[in-house]
Amino acid sequence: MSLQLRPFSKNQSDALARRPVWPLLAVAIAAVVIGIIALGQYVWKQQRAMSLEQECRLSRDKGDWAAVTRLAAIWADVRPHDADPWIFLAQAAESQGSLQRAAEYLDKLPNIDPKTIPALLERVDLLFGDLGQPLEAAKTCERILLIDPKSIDAHQRLTFFYAVTLQRKKMVEQARKAIEASCDIPETYVYLIGADWITLSNTATVNDRWLKTNPDQELYRVASALGYVNAHGLEESISEEEAALEIDTPRQIPEHEKRLTSYLNQFPENLGLLSYFLQQASTQGDSDTVARLLSSAPPEAQSDNRFWRFKGWLHAARGEDQEADQAFRKALELNPYDWATQHQFAGVLRKTGHAEHAALMTQLSAEGRSLKKTILKQPDVRSIPATVLTEMAVYAAKCGDNHSANRLFARVREISQSGNSLIYKASD
Numbered sequence: 217m218s219l220q221l222r223p224f225s226k227n228q229s230d231a232l233a234r235r236p237v238w239p240l241l242a243v244a245i246a247a248v249v250i251g252i253i254a255l256g257q258y259v260w261k262q263q264r265a266m267s268l269e270q271e272c273r274l275s276r277d278k279g280d281w282a283a284v285t286r287l288a289a290i291w292a293d294v295r296p297h298d299a300d301p302w303i304f305l306a307q308a309a310e311s312q313g314s315l316q317r318a319a320e321y322l323d324k325l326p327n328i329d330p331k332t333i334p335a336l337l338e339r340v341d342l343l344f345g346d347l348g349q350p351l352e353a354a355k356t357c358e359r360i361l362l363i364d365p366k367s368i369d370a371h372q373r374l375t376f377f378y379a380v381t382l383q384r385k386k387m388v389e390q391a392r393k394a395i396e397a398s399c400d401i402p403e404t405y406v407y408l409i410g411a412d413w414i415t416l417s418n419t420a421t422v423n424d425r426w427l428k429t430n431p432d433q434e435l436y437r438v439a440s441a442l443g444y445v446n447a448h449g450l451e452e453s454i455s456e457e458e459a460a461l462e463i464d465t466p467r468q469i470p471e472h473e474k475r476l477t478s479y480l481n482q483f484p485e486n487l488g489l490l491s492y493f494l495q496q497a498s499t500q501g502d503s504d505t506v507a508r509l510l511s512s513a514p515p516e517a518q519s520d521n522r523f524w525r526f527k528g529w530l531h532a533a534r535g536e537d538q539e540a541d542q543a544f545r546k547a548l549e550l551n552p553y554d555w556a557t558q559h560q561f562a563g564v565l566r567k568t569g570h571a572e573h574a575a576l577m578t579q580l581s582a583e584g585r586s587l588k589k590t591i592l593k594q595p596d597v598r599s600i601p602a603t604v605l606t607e608m609a610v611y612a613a614k615c616g617d618n619h620s621a622n623r624l625f626a627r628v629r630e631i632s633q634s635g636n637s638l639i640y641k642a643s644d
Contacts, residue, residue, distance in 0.1 A: 264294050272304050284308040292324075299329035306335070315346050323356075327363050336360050337369050348429030350377055350436075371399040375407055380422050382439045382488050384411050385520060388551075395623050403597040405608050405624050409553045412522060413588055416597070419443025434483050441479060442488055445472050485514040487523075494526045503533045521550035525557045532564055540564045552615040555584025580614060587611055602631045 268291035275283035285308045292301035302324050309317035322339035325332040336356055343353035354377050360370040371394040378387035391408045394400050420443035423436040480489045490509055497505035517523040528543030544561035547554055558581035565574035594600055605628050612621035
């Protein structure tokens with residue numbers, strides 16, 4: 217059965233004609249009145265906001281921060297989606313010596329205002345700096361990147377945070393995100409290529425400062441200790457070995473090793489600590505300790521190339537060449553720039569009759585080690601000259617990371633054309 221549309225009957229038409237019109241008029245009038253009221257409120261809020269802004273500026277110029285706080289609070293209530301009142305409140309709090317309150321005000325900034333990102337970057341610097349709340353700073357960087365994925369400054373600060381706290385996997389992931397967003401700067405590639413060995417010179421001092429406000433934080437305690445070892449451990453070990461030989465007494469365990477051992481007992485699944493002691497044991501040829509430490513590694517070690525390298529070393533030490541081959545390949549899959557794995561893999565390849573592949577790995581390892589020395593001679597990660605960047609791009613291509621290599625070659629061309637040592641430099 218199909219439904220058909222039928223015309224109104226005469227009685228229905230008459231009924232419609234007799235229906236009163238006033239309810240419809242009342243609705244229309246109400247809508248107009250509501251619109252007029254809304255427009256009036258909008259105009260009033262605009263005028264009120266302009267008046268409050270002017271008063272805030274006058275009070276700020278006079279240094280009357282109490283008045284600024286009072287007026288900006290009213291302004292924020294009138295126009296909560298404007299950034300300016302929250303910025304005034306933060307300035308007033310900072311000028312009155314309350315940096316924490318300033319950071320809290322800046323956290324209330326609306327995402328839609330174009331002034332928000334510069335102000336949020338100020339919040340990041342407060343949190344990384346005087347307030348000593350780096351985890352909150354990192355969250356703010358992530359918020360900025362949600363608002364604008366192409367914020368070079370946010371990419372730079374977040375990558376630095378992961379680098380200085382020795383969160384190497386996150387550092388690499390963030391570097392690659394910056395490259396994908398075309399927010400890469402020269403130091404981005406230092407973090408990428410130097411994932412296994414780059415330790416910033418201020419690692420210990422920065423983490424020591426953060427420890428003052430976060431004394432029980434494992435992340436900063438371990439990073440500080442490992443940063444100190446990277447900066448001073450080798451010289452101390454050499455001097456102690458020489459002293460031991462001169463006075464014919466057993467070598468004393470360096471103080472920093474005692475500290476790291478204590479930390480490993482407290483944080484037995486810390487990847488940075490495990491990697492440090494695995495490196496020590498493998499260098500000394502202690503396969504039993506390597507096996508023990510590998511067995512205690514947490515599940516996340518499966519995505520860390522260093523642990524596959526140590527696993528490969530252990531298999532090779534036991535004469536298990538096939539297993540070593542597989543482990544080294546996995547390590548290079550996770551980090552194609554791992555020149556230590558390239559070197560050890562070459563030995564297994566030669567042993568198993570793959571001379572040509574072994575020669576390639578040996579060459580890549582030598583180039584990676586040489587590039588590491590070259591980079592570490594630079595004054596800082598922000599001052600990498602174009603010649604070194606070109607070497608890095610060539611090495612990236614040889615290691616099979618063609619996307620990063622092409623991006624870096626493009627950056628080098630831009631640097632050469634501009635005549636500057638840095639291109640797309642983030643603000644200091």
